[in-house]
Amino acid sequence: MKQQDSGSTNLNRRQLLLGGGALFGGLALGAGLTGCGGAAQAAANDIRFWHLLSGGDGIKMQSMIDRVNAEQAAFKVKPTVLAWGAPYYTKLAMASAGGRPPEVAIMHAARVPGYAPGGLLDAWDLNLLAEFGVRPEDFSPRIWEKSQFNGQVYSLALDSHPFVMLYNTEVAGKAGVLRTDGRLTDINSPAQFLEVSRELQRVTGKHGLSYGYLGDGAQMWRLFYTLYRQHGADFVLDPGKPAQVERDVAIDCLEFIKSLLDNTIATKSGDGGTAVAEFASQGSGILFTGVWELPTMKTAGIPLGAATIPTLFGTPAAFADSHSFVLPHQAAADETKRRGVYEFVASMLKGSLSWAEAGHIPAFQPVVRSSEYAALKPQADYAHAADIINYDPEAWFTGSGSDFQSYFAENVQNVFLGRDKATAGWDAFISRINTVLAMPNPV
Amino acid sequence: MSTVRIPAPTGEPAPAAPPAKTSPGKRSTARLARPRSRRDNIHGWAFSAPFLAFFLMFLVWPMISGAYMSLTGKSLTGANSGFIGLANYAEAFGDSDMWRSLGNTLYFTLISTVPLVVIALALAALVNMGLPAQWLWRLSFFSPFLLASTVVSLFFAWMYNPELGLFNDVLVKLGIPPVAWLNDPAVAMWAVVIATVWWTVGFNFLLYLAALQNIPQQHYEAASLDGAGGWRQFFSISLPQLGPTTVMIVILQILASLKVFDQIYQITAGGPGGATRSIVQYIFEAGFTGYRLGYSAAISYIFFGLILFIALVQVFITRKRSA
Numbered sequence: 001m002k003q004q005d006s007g008s009t010n011l012n013r014r015q016l017l018l019g020g021g022a023l024f025g026g027l028a029l030g031a032g033l034t035g036c037g038g039a040a041q042a043a044a045n046d047i048r049f050w051h052l053l054s055g056g057d058g059i060k061m062q063s064m065i066d067r068v069n070a071e072q073a074a075f076k077v078k079p080t081v082l083a084w085g086a087p088y089y090t091k092l093a094m095a096s097a098g099g100r101p102p103e104v105a106i107m108h109a110a111r112v113p114g115y116a117p118g119g120l121l122d123a124w125d126l127n128l129l130a131e132f133g134v135r136p137e138d139f140s141p142r143i144w145e146k147s148q149f150n151g152q153v154y155s156l157a158l159d160s161h162p163f164v165m166l167y168n169t170e171v172a173g174k175a176g177v178l179r180t181d182g183r184l185t186d187i188n189s190p191a192q193f194l195e196v197s198r199e200l201q202r203v204t205g206k207h208g209l210s211y212g213y214l215g216d217g218a219q220m221w222r223l224f225y226t227l228y229r230q231h232g233a234d235f236v237l238d239p240g241k242p243a244q245v246e247r248d249v250a251i252d253c254l255e256f257i258k259s260l261l262d263n264t265i266a267t268k269s270g271d272g273g274t275a276v277a278e279f280a281s282q283g284s285g286i287l288f289t290g291v292w293e294l295p296t297m298k299t300a301g302i303p304l305g306a307a308t309i310p311t312l313f314g315t316p317a318a319f320a321d322s323h324s325f326v327l328p329h330q331a332a333a334d335e336t337k338r339r340g341v342y343e344f345v346a347s348m349l350k351g352s353l354s355w356a357e358a359g360h361i362p363a364f365q366p367v368v369r370s371s372e373y374a375a376l377k378p379q380a381d382y383a384h385a386a387d388i389i390n391y392d393p394e395a396w397f398t399g400s401g402s403d404f405q406s407y408f409a410e411n412v413q414n415v416f417l418g419r420d421k422a423t424a425g426w427d428a429f430i431s432r433i434n435t436v437l438a439m440p441n442p443v
Numbered sequence: 444m445s446t447v448r449i450p451a452p453t454g455e456p457a458p459a460a461p462p463a464k465t466s467p468g469k470r471s472t473a474r475l476a477r478p479r480s481r482r483d484n485i486h487g488w489a490f491s492a493p494f495l496a497f498f499l500m501f502l503v504w505p506m507i508s509g510a511y512m513s514l515t516g517k518s519l520t521g522a523n524s525g526f527i528g529l530a531n532y533a534e535a536f537g538d539s540d541m542w543r544s545l546g547n548t549l550y551f552t553l554i555s556t557v558p559l560v561v562i563a564l565a566l567a568a569l570v571n572m573g574l575p576a577q578w579l580w581r582l583s584f585f586s587p588f589l590l591a592s593t594v595v596s597l598f599f600a601w602m603y604n605p606e607l608g609l610f611n612d613v614l615v616k617l618g619i620p621p622v623a624w625l626n627d628p629a630v631a632m633w634a635v636v637i638a639t640v641w642w643t644v645g646f647n648f649l650l651y652l653a654a655l656q657n658i659p660q661q662h663y664e665a666a667s668l669d670g671a672g673g674w675r676q677f678f679s680i681s682l683p684q685l686g687p688t689t690v691m692i693v694i695l696q697i698l699a700s701l702k703v704f705d706q707i708y709q710i711t712a713g714g715p716g717g718a719t720r721s722i723v724q725y726i727f728e729a730g731f732t733g734y735r736l737g738y739s740a741a742i743s744y745i746f747f748g749l750i751l752f753i754a755l756v757q758v759f760i761t762r763k764r765s766a
Contacts, residue, residue: 086728086732093520093731094519097519097521115520118518118519118522119521214626215626215714269606269623270606271605271606396734402732403732406713413626413714413716417623440516441522441523442518442523442733442734
């Protein structure tokens with residue numbers, strides 16, 4: 001009995017100690033968690049910078065940041081890299097909605113209409129920018145126009161990255177479609193493009209064209225919108241109203257893309273990785289892709305040319321987006337840090353020649369006009385794309401990596417695969433878009 | 444709630460209870476019967492407090508605040524955030540994508556739960572047959588379960604690649620036409636199920652194996668003496684003895700399958716054409732990429748209602764079983 005009693009008091013004491021310990025631990029944990037955010041903000045000259053550039057782009061970006069950090073001691077940029085697409089944009093929106101986002105971030109310019117009106121972004125101060133040597137006339141007109149929303153500048157483009165075509169000069173030469181100056185022969189019509197692709201296919205024995213699109217709404221949209229805009233057709237999204245589009249043109253474009261995917265000119269079952277691998281192993285003569293694949297292809301060591309997608313339907317046009325610097329909305333902005341951000345962004349723009357090595361076209365015109373850039377091949381061959389770029393139709397749900405591009409994939413992939421009629425796929429896509437346009441606007 | 448009966452580890456048919464001479468047992472019941480003192484109560488609450496605090500903060504409060512949110516137009520950016528009554532629910536019930544995602548989730552649950560139970564049982568039975576190097580089999584079947592969903596998804600996305608992937612490579616070599624694993628709406632969900640089964644079957648397998656090894660050997664010996672063969676023994680002894688384990692596995696599996704998100708999001712991202720989009724993904728898209736938190740909360744509560752219904756059905760069934 002005695003034994004039992006003492007046992008029970010022992011147990012009680014132990015329980016108390018344990019309970020107290022747990023409580024204390026909980027408090028310490030709570031304090032630790034809040035302390036964490038505090039400590040991260042405490043470093044007075046740290047500038048937090050979020051971006052979504054990985055792979056070769058990411059390495060390039062890091063070296064540019066390192067250079068800016070080394071050039072001055074006033075601030076230190078600390079980048080955070082998040083996965084491209086929805087994972088990045090959801091986090092950036094959440095952080096901005098919470099009022100304590102990073103001081104500066106990269107966004108696709110076409111995503112800004114989904115952020116700026118909701119108060120998730122702060123506008124750039126042009127006077128302060130001018131102080132650091134960045135003026136509106138340093139940007140080409142289409143890019144500068146895109147940087148504005150409701151009369152204010154919300155994004156500063158680092159680049160434009162159009163959807164282009166890379167070609168294998170050796171294969172093109174054998175196929176007899178190379179001009180004497182070493183560039184691909186001029187192509188002005190859909191029929192001519194099919195013909196050239198078939199010539200290339202005869203040389204490679206596999207395919208003429210590599211185009212990876214399976215499961216990738218962005219890729220499908222990029223090519224489609226390039227061709228759609230080459231018809232000179234408009235695509236207007238106005239919340240509360242049905243989409244204003246030219247159905248015949250759209251269906252024409254879808255039919256043309258479908259005619260490319262005939263398993264001879266290009267494979268029906270090509271995803272991004274397949275297309276890159278096929279082109280890199282000389283299994284095709286042309287690759288439809290974003291400029292960002294350029295370094296991969298240079299590394300692969302194939303004889304390379306680059307150009308904008310040929311103007312098949314009359315009006316030169318190229319789908320593009322821009323990596324742009326934005327100021328996520330701060331509940332309480334720190335003026336010193338803001339100045340640091342302006343200085344950082346100005347340095348990045350001025351140093352964007354090295355960004356061009358990653359394939360992108362610098363937005364900052366003094367860089368584009370430099371002789372160093374002109375010497376950069378094949379980048380300089382598509383630099384004029386900046387004058388014919390077309391961003392996504394403007395709406396809160398469009399832009400790179402947006403739901404809009406997923407809706408496109410959901411309804412159009414089966415058209416590309418030959419399972420659905422172009423009319424059916426297109427109508428389903430537009431009906432989906434109209435549903436979104438009819439929803440209460442959340443921004 | 445005496446739902447799951449765990450097979451007696453010793454296998455002694457129940458009546459042979461240990462002789463009731465032990466006094467500690469008696470004493471402990473006496474202690475329990477004693478009226479609780481205030482001090483005991485305080486201790487009790489003190490010990491529960493850390494858990495209770497987290498429970499209230501991270502489960503009860505979010506549920507209440509989410510329920511309220513589902514009645515508002517709350518968006519991520521703060522626009523149009525007023526109270527709108529049941530408008531979100533009305534919109535959700537008329538939203539064909541919501542129904543489709545819900546249908547996809549139920550379809551996935553159905554076609555994943557069956558193989559995850561049957562294959563687990565088959566693997567456990569095979570291993571339990573007394574194969575050599577049992578530990579190796581156990582390890583092989585269970586180890587995929589230890590992988591992160593991202594790793595599994597990457598593996599399978601590569602293997603399903605239409606041109607360069609392992610699966611189509613093998614099919615073509617066997618003279619079978621390649622399959623558009625992730626791009627054919629009729630196949631994509633099965634592709635996800637195959638990946639899921641490979642990944643998670645090990646857990647159910649382990650539960651079954653443990654249960655099988657707990658079936659007393661005497662039963663099998665007696666059956667052999669009576670002339671029962673292997674199959675007869677399996678169906679008349681093993682299977683009935685595994686009943687409670689099966690109920691538990693099915694319940695756990697249905698709940699796990701209903702909340703599927705990771706592997707689908709990472710392998711197909713809900714494609715092709717929304718054919719594999721699960722309801723959890725739709726909730727995520729409505730709320731986070733679509734900004735409409737209120738609407739997203741309303742769909743969550745519709746899904747919650749469905750799970751509640753399934754849980755109640757399960758409680759009803761298991762209660763009937765144990766009655």
